Amino acid sequence: MADTKRRALITGISGQDGHYLTRFLLKRDYEVHGIVSCRAPGIGEAGERLYYADLADGSNLGQILDKANPDEVYNLAAQSHVRLSFDLPQYTADVTGVGVLRMLDAIREYQQRAGKQVRFYQASSSEMFGKVVETPQSESTPFYPRSPYACAKVYAYWQTVNYRESYDMYALNGILFNHESPRRGEAFVTRKISKAVARIKLGLQDKLSLGNIEAQRDWGFAGDFIEAMWLMLQQDVPEDYVVATGQVHSVRDFLDAAFGHVGLDWANLVETDVNMFRPAEVDILCGDATKAQEKLGWQPKVSFGELARMMVDHDLELARQES
Numbered sequence: 001m002a003d004t005k006r007r008a009l010i011t012g013i014s015g016q017d018g019h020y021l022t023r024f025l026l027k028r029d030y031e032v033h034g035i036v037s038c039r040a041p042g043i044g045e046a047g048e049r050l051y052y053a054d055l056a057d058g059s060n061l062g063q064i065l066d067k068a069n070p071d072e073v074y075n076l077a078a079q080s081h082v083r084l085s086f087d088l089p090q091y092t093a094d095v096t097g098v099g100v101l102r103m104l105d106a107i108r109e110y111q112q113r114a115g116k117q118v119r120f121y122q123a124s125s126s127e128m129f130g131k132v133v134e135t136p137q138s139e140s141t142p143f144y145p146r147s148p149y150a151c152a153k154v155y156a157y158w159q160t161v162n163y164r165e166s167y168d169m170y171a172l173n174g175i176l177f178n179h180e181s182p183r184r185g186e187a188f189v190t191r192k193i194s195k196a197v198a199r200i201k202l203g204l205q206d207k208l209s210l211g212n213i214e215a216q217r218d219w220g221f222a223g224d225f226i227e228a229m230w231l232m233l234q235q236d237v238p239e240d241y242v243v244a245t246g247q248v249h250s251v252r253d254f255l256d257a258a259f260g261h262v263g264l265d266w267a268n269l270v271e272t273d274v275n276m277f278r279p280a281e282v283d284i285l286c287g288d289a290t291k292a293q294e295k296l297g298w299q300p301k302v303s304f305g306e307l308a309r310m311m312v313d314h315d316l317e318l319a320r321q322e323s
């Protein structure tokens with residue numbers, strides 16, 4: 001019998017979104033393939049097939065496409081840390097920006113070789129709105145990037161649109177606002193806080209140093225957001241979508257929710273370190289996901305408070321093991 005399973009290739013599969021997306025697709029009976037750049041290739045924890053590549057070097061992308069033979073490609077790989085992009089602007093431009101062009105080119109050639117069309121998802125970012133020119137931000141809001149990371153994402157966004165329009169490729173951008181989970185990298189502010197809350201509660205740490213706690217973001221749950229990625233690629237016509245909760249909270253609010261969950265007052269436990277401020281800050285982001293709600297039927301399910309509690313509970317478990 002012919003193999004009728006749909007096949008997906010995920011770059012950045014070892015990150016937070018790759019984790020949730022892999023499991024989501026496996027539940028829908030996809031065969032999942034992934035690209036890793038900082039761990040061994042082979043078979044992953046959930047049964048996904050892993051290949052070694054790096055978007056900074058496009059040499060083997062074509063070979064991987066031939067092996068994975070994907071129907072859908074999710075490009076989640078990037079140098080994704082905004083603060084770090086000020087220290088590594090060229091590397092960030094190469095991986096986060098030009099890396100997408102390498103993948104688009106590889107897919108274009110693969111489509112000709114394989115005689116089939118691939119659906120391409122580009123992980124675009126709310127950081128592209130930066131110093132916002134209107135609130136809330138939707139698909140029609142002009143970009144005003146405020147970091148080397150955001151500039152690279154704007155470049156990748158337009159390359160994706162350009163390949164769609166120039167070569168009739170099925171390629172689209174999901175413009176995702178901040179999305180977090182217990183799988184979030186520890187350098188991002190929500191996870192840094194949830195981890196510190198757990199360790200302070202168990203006496204493993206005294207203080208937490210943060211940068212600008214007045215910054216405001218539209219924070220959602222990664223597990224909800226990856227569903228929107230998949231829904232986008234199931235539409236007949238490729239279009240770009242904003243994915244957000246529409247709710248804005250400050251870093252301060254996250255501190256209240258996370259420390260409050262374990263009955264601690266953070267006032268004397270958190271200090272501000274000016275070295276952690278960014279050369280240019282994005283003060284506030286708020287997304288308008290009306291299009292995703294109406295066309296994809298997508299809705300976020302996990303609230304801000306639930307998200308903070310979920311992350312702290314997970315980190316309490318890890319801290320217990322540590323102690």
Ligand code: F7E
Pocket residue numbers: 080081082083124125126127176177178179187188189190192209210211212213215216217251276277278281282
């Ligand atoms: O910072 C402030 C910081 O690093 C959030 C990435 O996934 O989402 C993420 O970008 C806010 C900023 O995320 C600390 O200045 C204060 O205003 O968690 P973050 P981000 O920069 O918003 C977007 C959508 C992406 O695309 C990115 O890839 O929190 N903040 N104190 C801090 N931030 C960090 N990391 N560490 C602090 O100590």
